Amino acid sequence: MQRALGAPNEKVAREGSIFAAFLKLFPVYLFIIPGLICYALVKKNMIPEMTAEFTAKGSQGAFPMMVQYLLPAGLRGIVVAGLLSALMGSLAGVFNACSTLFTVDLYEKWRPQATQGELVRMGRLATIVMVIIALIWIPVVKNADGLYGYLQSVQGYLAPPIFVVFFLGVFWKRLNAQGCFWAMVVGFIVGIFRMCVDTPVTIGWIKSYPQGSFLWIVNNINFQYFSILITLISAVVMVVVSYMTAEPNQPQIQGLTFATATAEDKANTRASWNKWDVIGSLVIMVFIIGAYIYFTG
Numbered sequence: 471m472q473r474a475l476g477a478p479n480e481k482v483a484r485e486g487s488i489f490a491a492f493l494k495l496f497p498v499y500l501f502i503i504p505g506l507i508c509y510a511l512v513k514k515n516m517i518p519e520m521t522a523e524f525t526a527k528g529s530q531g532a533f534p535m536m537v538q539y540l541l542p543a544g545l546r547g548i549v550v551a552g553l554l555s556a557l558m559g560s561l562a563g564v565f566n567a568c569s570t571l572f573t574v575d576l577y578e579k580w581r582p583q584a585t586q587g588e589l590v591r592m593g594r595l596a597t598i599v600m601v602i603i604a605l606i607w608i609p610v611v612k613n614a615d616g617l618y619g620y621l622q623s624v625q626g627y628l629a630p631p632i633f634v635v636f637f638l639g640v641f642w643k644r645l646n647a648q649g650c651f652w653a654m655v656v657g658f659i660v661g662i663f664r665m666c667v668d669t670p671v672t673i674g675w676i677k678s679y680p681q682g683s684f685l686w687i688v689n690n691i692n693f694q695y696f697s698i699l700i701t702l703i704s705a706v707v708m709v710v711v712s713y714m715t716a717e718p719n720q721p722q723i724q725g726l727t728f729a730t731a732t733a734e735d736k737a738n739t740r741a742s743w744n745k746w747d748v749i750g751s752l753v754i755m756v757f758i759i760g761a762y763i764y765f766t767g
Contacts, residue, residue: 474487479742501618613673623693626694627665627696630661630697634708635654646712646718648711648712648715657700657703667689
């Protein structure tokens with residue numbers, strides 16, 4: 471979404487989004503297919519050493535075991551180097567974004583007279599704090615049922631309010647900044663609450679909440695259904711708060727929603743896409759629907 475908003479025009483934003491959607495199709499297969507291959511090799515006992523290690527470590531070690539026992543020495547080093555480079559690049563980007571967010575959007579507002587040296591120092595301290603939090607959170611990720619499932623659940627808890635703000639904001643011109651703000655806040659709180667409920671069970675501090683209790687119900691709701699719940703709560707909060715506060719400034723939102731788009735805006739939008747954009751979108755939808763149908767069994 472940030473990249474789309476930063477695009478020079480609608481055509482570039484649309485094509486970039488379609489290309490990103492193609493890239494997002496691959497992680498499913500990169501995460502799942504190697505695990506299925508490893509499981510098949512273990513069931514057939516084709517590599518006894520890997521079978522024994524799989525029995526001891528479980529499915530979490532599927533990928534490193536395949537790298538260790540299936541790849542030759544040179545290719546193994548290239549794969550490991552690529553993984554480490556991608557990991558370091560991703561972490562560097564995340565920590566830089568977090569420190570910039572804290573320094574520019576929060577600390578600079580609290581201390582408008584802060585010097586550049588002070589801002590740089592606070593950015594470094596924010597990075598150190600984020601690294602410490604990441605290290606503390608390692609046991610939670612390690613004890614989760616699976617890395618891919620855990621990442622999807624975290625996204626499912628934090629992404630719904632963002633989706634609500636952008637989606638409803640485009641289709642409904644009456645919604646305002648106050649509604650968006652409180653939808654984000656309430657949705658974020660509900661998502662963090664679910665994570666706080668799940669974490670003690672994931673780590674193993676407690677085996678389970680008392681059956682039938684409120685926390686037990688929250689913990690046992692599938693994360694996808696809970697994501698729908700967060701979406702509905704955020705949407706209700708956004709609509710209610712928007713109607714309880716003043717209408718947005720109409721000239722300010724001119725051209726930003728479907729209802730305020732002029733004939734010229736609609737003409738420019740129509741001119742920005744062609745048949746290849748439609749074909750690319752349809753291909754992505756076919757892959758997604760096909761994957762859902764196939765893996766449903």
